[in-house]
Amino acid sequence: MIENPICPVCGAECETIYKDGDGNVIACDECISSRDSWEWLADEKEAEQDERDDRKYQEFRDEEIV
Numbered sequence: 001m002i003e004n005p006i007c008p009v010c011g012a013e014c015e016t017i018y019k020d021g022d023g024n025v026i027a028c029d030e031c032i033s034s035r036d037s038w039e040w041l042a043d044e045k046e047a048e049q050d051e052r053d054d055r056k057y058q059e060f061r062d063e064e065i066v
């Protein structure tokens with residue numbers, strides 16, 4: 001019986017292994033996901049905005065305490 005290849009990153013049996021430019025295994029089809037790059041960019045911008053809002057709130061609270 002041939003054992004299925006196991007991903008060194010997540011330990012799952014997988015069909016595809018993904019490597020970086022140096023040949024290091026970085027993921028497999030079980031532990032990597034792809035996303036439409038435009039949707040991803042929108043998410044990133046949103047997260048950035050949220051972070052900024054959080055900081056503003058934090059500064060506001062810090063002033064209140066002092």
Ligand SMILES: [Zn+2]
Pocket residue numbers: 007008009010011012014027028029030031032
């Ligand atoms: Zn994996």
